[in-house]
Amino acid sequence: MSSVSIRDLTVAFGSTRVLNGLSLDVQAGEFIVLLGPSGCGKSTLLNAVAGLLDVADGQVWIGERNVTWHEPKDRGIAMVFQSYALYPRMNVRNNMAFGLRMAKTPKAEIEERVTRAAELLQISHLLDRRPDQLSGGQRQRVAIGRALVRDAHVFLFDEPLSNLDAQLRNELRVEIKKLHQKIDTTTMIYVTHDQIEALTLADRIVVMKDQKIQQMGTPDEIYLHPANLFVAGFVGSPQMNFFEGELTGGPGGAAFKSGELHLPLDGYNFNSAPVTGQRLTLGIRPEHISITENGPWQGFKTELVETHGADNLIWVGGHNHSLRLRQPGDCKPALGSPLTLAPDMSHISLFDTQTSMRI
Amino acid sequence: MDSQITNAGRPRFRNLAAVIALIPATAAVVVVYIGCMLWTVRLSFTSSKLLPIFDWVGLSQYSRLFLNERFSVAVENIVIFGVLFIAGCLILGFLLAVFIDQKVRGEAVFRTIFLYPYAMSFVVTGLAWQWFLNPTHGVQKLGRDLGFENFTFNWLVTQDMVIYTIVIAAIWQGSGLVMCILLAGLRGVDESLWKAARVDGIPAWRYYLFIVLPLLGPMIVTAVVLLSISVVKLYDLVVAMTKGGPGIASDVPAKFVMDHFFERNNVGLATAAATMMLIAVASILAPWLYQTYIRPAGRVA
Amino acid sequence: MTMMQASGRRPSRISAGTIGIYAFLLIAAVFFLLPAWIMLMTSLKPMEEIRLGNILMWPNAVTFEPWIRAWSEACTGLDCRGVSVGFWNSVRILIPSLILSIAAGAVTGYALSFWRVRGANVMFGLLLLGAFIPYQVFLYPLVRIFAVTGIYNSFACIVLVHVIFGLPIMTLLFRNYYASLPVELFKAARVDGGGFWSIFIRIILPMSTPILIVATILQVTGIWNDFLFGLTFAGRDNLPMTVQLNNIVSSRQGESQYNTEMAATILTAMIPLAVYFISGRWFVRGIASGAVKG
Numbered sequence: 001m002s003s004v005s006i007r008d009l010t011v012a013f014g015s016t017r018v019l020n021g022l023s024l025d026v027q028a029g030e031f032i033v034l035l036g037p038s039g040c041g042k043s044t045l046l047n048a049v050a051g052l053l054d055v056a057d058g059q060v061w062i063g064e065r066n067v068t069w070h071e072p073k074d075r076g077i078a079m080v081f082q083s084y085a086l087y088p089r090m091n092v093r094n095n096m097a098f099g100l101r102m103a104k105t106p107k108a109e110i111e112e113r114v115t116r117a118a119e120l121l122q123i124s125h126l127l128d129r130r131p132d133q134l135s136g137g138q139r140q141r142v143a144i145g146r147a148l149v150r151d152a153h154v155f156l157f158d159e160p161l162s163n164l165d166a167q168l169r170n171e172l173r174v175e176i177k178k179l180h181q182k183i184d185t186t187t188m189i190y191v192t193h194d195q196i197e198a199l200t201l202a203d204r205i206v207v208m209k210d211q212k213i214q215q216m217g218t219p220d221e222i223y224l225h226p227a228n229l230f231v232a233g234f235v236g237s238p239q240m241n242f243f244e245g246e247l248t249g250g251p252g253g254a255a256f257k258s259g260e261l262h263l264p265l266d267g268y269n270f271n272s273a274p275v276t277g278q279r280l281t282l283g284i285r286p287e288h289i290s291i292t293e294n295g296p297w298q299g300f301k302t303e304l305v306e307t308h309g310a311d312n313l314i315w316v317g318g319h320n321h322s323l324r325l326r327q328p329g330d331c332k333p334a335l336g337s338p339l340t341l342a343p344d345m346s347h348i349s350l351f352d353t354q355t356s357m358r359i
Numbered sequence: 360m361d362s363q364i365t366n367a368g369r370p371r372f373r374n375l376a377a378v379i380a381l382i383p384a385t386a387a388v389v390v391v392y393i394g395c396m397l398w399t400v401r402l403s404f405t406s407s408k409l410l411p412i413f414d415w416v417g418l419s420q421y422s423r424l425f426l427n428e429r430f431s432v433a434v435e436n437i438v439i440f441g442v443l444f445i446a447g448c449l450i451l452g453f454l455l456a457v458f459i460d461q462k463v464r465g466e467a468v469f470r471t472i473f474l475y476p477y478a479m480s481f482v483v484t485g486l487a488w489q490w491f492l493n494p495t496h497g498v499q500k501l502g503r504d505l506g507f508e509n510f511t512f513n514w515l516v517t518q519d520m521v522i523y524t525i526v527i528a529a530i531w532q533g534s535g536l537v538m539c540i541l542l543a544g545l546r547g548v549d550e551s552l553w554k555a556a557r558v559d560g561i562p563a564w565r566y567y568l569f570i571v572l573p574l575l576g577p578m579i580v581t582a583v584v585l586l587s588i589s590v591v592k593l594y595d596l597v598v599a600m601t602k603g604g605p606g607i608a609s610d611v612p613a614k615f616v617m618d619h620f621f622e623r624n625n626v627g628l629a630t631a632a633a634t635m636m637l638i639a640v641a642s643i644l645a646p647w648l649y650q651t652y653i654r655p656a657g658r659v660a
Numbered sequence: 661m662t663m664m665q666a667s668g669r670r671p672s673r674i675s676a677g678t679i680g681i682y683a684f685l686l687i688a689a690v691f692f693l694l695p696a697w698i699m700l701m702t703s704l705k706p707m708e709e710i711r712l713g714n715i716l717m718w719p720n721a722v723t724f725e726p727w728i729r730a731w732s733e734a735c736t737g738l739d740c741r742g743v744s745v746g747f748w749n750s751v752r753i754l755i756p757s758l759i760l761s762i763a764a765g766a767v768t769g770y771a772l773s774f775w776r777v778r779g780a781n782v783m784f785g786l787l788l789l790g791a792f793i794p795y796q797v798f799l800y801p802l803v804r805i806f807a808v809t810g811i812y813n814s815f816a817c818i819v820l821v822h823v824i825f826g827l828p829i830m831t832l833l834f835r836n837y838y839a840s841l842p843v844e845l846f847k848a849a850r851v852d853g854g855g856f857w858s859i860f861i862r863i864i865l866p867m868s869t870p871i872l873i874v875a876t877i878l879q880v881t882g883i884w885n886d887f888l889f890g891l892t893f894a895g896r897d898n899l900p901m902t903v904q905l906n907n908i909v910s911s912r913q914g915e916s917q918y919n920t921e922m923a924a925t926i927l928t929a930m931i932p933l934a935v936y937f938i939s940g941r942w943f944v945r946g947i948a949s950g951a952v953k954g
Contacts (some may be wrong), residue, residue: 377775381772385783387787388786391790391824394801421885454684463685470684474776475692478881478932478933479885479929480887480932482906483902483905486905486909491695496710500715531695540947554821595902598887599887613794617892633794636794636797644789644792653884654837
């Protein structure tokens with residue numbers, strides 16, 4: 001079992017700093033997902049852990065070893081790539097065995113490890129095929145198998161499912177999750193821009209933007225208690241509803257006011273003491289607003305109903321706001337019908353509009 | 360998805376084996392491309408004759424060179440040749456490419472015919488055209504045999520005209536290359552452009568001249584660069600076709616340099632002429648090279 | 661009166677445009693084929709017929725004697741062993757030059773595209789620059805260097821020259837090809853513990869077949885067609901076919917044996933032409949991938 005510790009890591013390409021003094025601790029056996037939009041530095045971080053990039057400053061520790069200057073092969077890692085990166089002229093068996101051969105592993109042991117990994121991934125029947133004779137899903141399975149035979153302590157996944165179609169992606173996502181449960185001594189670091197993958201796979205999610213870690217936490221923490229406006233908006237689909245307004249009333253009787261909308265905040269767990277008159281942004285996820293007879297928000301009208309099967313997305317407008325509600329599939333209010341809404345007070349988030357941080 | 364960034368810094372590893380692997384190329388660059396070039400330039404400031412001596416005579420080889428009648432003939436020839444050859448290849452190559460692009464039958468056959476001269480040595484081309492243009496047996500005789508008693512085509516042995524025969528032979532050899540490059544460009548032009556032009560009622564010649572030709576800009580630049588290189592290096596063709604004659608009428612700088620090195624044993628003058636060739640090439644290529652290689656490379660690094 | 665309704669396939673008409681296109685292409689084809697045709701016809705005629713007849717005409721009496729003479733009897737000065745001597749010299753120059761220049765270009769291109777070596781980009785830039793500079797700029801000092809090291813006028817010398825001057829285009833070719841391969845493949849091999857040579861031999865080289873073919877075509881035609889280097893560096897006993905051919909034609913005394921000369925010329929063009937006709941589209945690809953030739 002190996003923990004991974006990234007300490008004050010700086011990566012620079014020429015004069016551009018891609019990562020600047022970034023630190024991150026991953027516990028042994030943990031499944032960490034690095035989530036963020038393109039260019040946020042998550043792949044760079046992964047490549048730095050793998051030793052595939054030159055580090056300008058800082059350290060990378062794997063287990064008890066400082067591997068900052070180690071060759072990739074000496075770090076006890078295995079890696080799976082978005083483009084599979086299977087060696088095109090080798091059959092599946094040789095693809096999986098290549099690393100072991102390079103390490104001069106005895107033949108019998110190579111054979112045994114390849115067989116075991118192939119069985120685990122159900123690709124035993126593909127061992128003699130070449131990569132171009134495999135489907136995308138099979139290729140990625142082989143790529144995972146190639147990582148598996150290395151008996152690495154740390155698995156690095158660089159957007160492994162992004163090249164697959166939606167259905168295969170779901171299938172393999174489940175398999176990766178099961179795989180981690182089977183080999184739960186292995187630490188996994190998984191890079192993706194897909195929040196569903198992040199939420200379903202991760203023990204902890206690291207949300208990144210602009211080369212900085214925005215929030216680190218369990219999927220529930222990230223989803224229900226986003227640390228700032230970016231995380232709140234980036235995670236969750238359909239997106240969270242936001243209202244800009246201000247804080248009124250003193251402590252105890254604090255309330256959120258945005259135009260004609262008013263929401264008493266008793267029961268909200270403030271991170272920091274709010275100040276009356278402070279500009280705030282209120283965030284509520286679409287599923288945390290219910291349609292009731294007597295809620296605090298009246299005078300909304302249905303503008304559009306998107307049918308999603310299991311549930312419906314209802315766009316409502318009123319008081320110069322437009323918001324999305326997620327309702328069960330049988331809820332289809334007629335267009336233009338008046339609605340009264342009740343936000344679920346235990347699931348709202350408040351952010352300081354200026355700093356965009358949660359309060 | 361950070362591919363823009365990771366590609367910009369393609370993972371490049373420090374490795375002793377890589378350094379060793381680059382030693383031969385580095386040696387070639389340092390010793391041959393830089394070393395020999397500087398040596399040649401240095402020799403052009405000496406009075407070397409048969410063997411190199413390292414005295415310093417300033418620019419006197421250059422002043423001798425510019426007064427040398429043979430060198431001025433060579434320079435004049437290469438200018439005439441360069442302009443006509445490049446223009447000829449571009450026009451003929453473009454026409455061939457456009458006509459071949461008309462979904463003609465036997466396209467592959469035509470393409471093969473137009474390009475095959477490019478596969479051959481300049482020596483072969485030179486000898487073939489020398490035979491064809493030879494006044495005693497070639498075209499001139501052909502014309503007279505056909506009944507045109509006074510038909511005359513003796514450019515090959517006429518001092519004022521001989522350079523044009525070399526131009527013809529070179530165009531014959533080189534226009535297939537231009538066709539090939541431009542055809543690749545034409546095939547890359549979005550087909551819906553032609554559909555749009557047809558709907559708008561634009562005639563084909565206008566379509567090619569005003570819509571397609573500007574799109575081929577980069578291909579034309581590539582072709583011009585490749586052709587320019589063969590202009591400066593022009594040597595084999597002249598040797599095989601005319602030996603620089605009649606007299607010195609079809610001499611070119613490369614031949615001037617070679618003759619002064621190895622036959623006339625005038626190393627000082629030859630290196631001065633070679634240096635002039637170097638300067639000519641550098642002034643043509645510098646802007647193009649800068650734009651094509653140095654600038655993008657700078658961005659990547 | 662019946663109206664013709666436009667229906668179904670439009671009746672095809674051979675338009676003036678179509679005729680024009682084919683007329684132009686045919687005339688152009690004649691222009692390109694004529695010299696080859698004349699060479700071939702000349703090489704198949706006895707001298708008497710050449711003196712009297714029409715160079716375009718099919719020979720009255722086809723003779724292969726000029727071909728035999730060209731191959732085994734044509735004289736360079738006093739040496740009358742035919743172009744076969746030059747042919748075999750060219751073969752002996754070609755094979756090592758071909759293998760070494762491709763190997764050098766492949767390794768250099770690979771090192772440049774995947775590995776970091778200080779100053780490598782500068783070196784590559786200078787190498788490319790070298791490809792554009794007229795050879796006359798390097799020749800004389802090179803001759804001096806080879807003379808001092810004692811390999812001037814030998815096979816080793818001409819092979820070395822071909823490798824050196826083949827390096828820019830070969831390196832460019834392989835570097836560009838390797839740059840187009842997915843980087844992740846290389847990363848995977850690194851994680852798997854591959855080193856410089858093992859990645860090259862086991863992973864990169866097996867993927868290089870297309871570019872190896874292109875490189876071979878470029879180098880076979882380029883080296884075979886070389887005249888300048890052969891003339892300058894090969895030495896009297898190793899002259900390649902192109903140089904020997906030119907010597908045969910230019911050292912003629914008295915009335916030349918045009919038929920023999922043309923046969924020798926065709927023989928000299930044979931190898932590159934065979935490569936051209938056999939390789940077809942690959943040849944075109946070679947040109948398109950940035951041919952910096954001769």
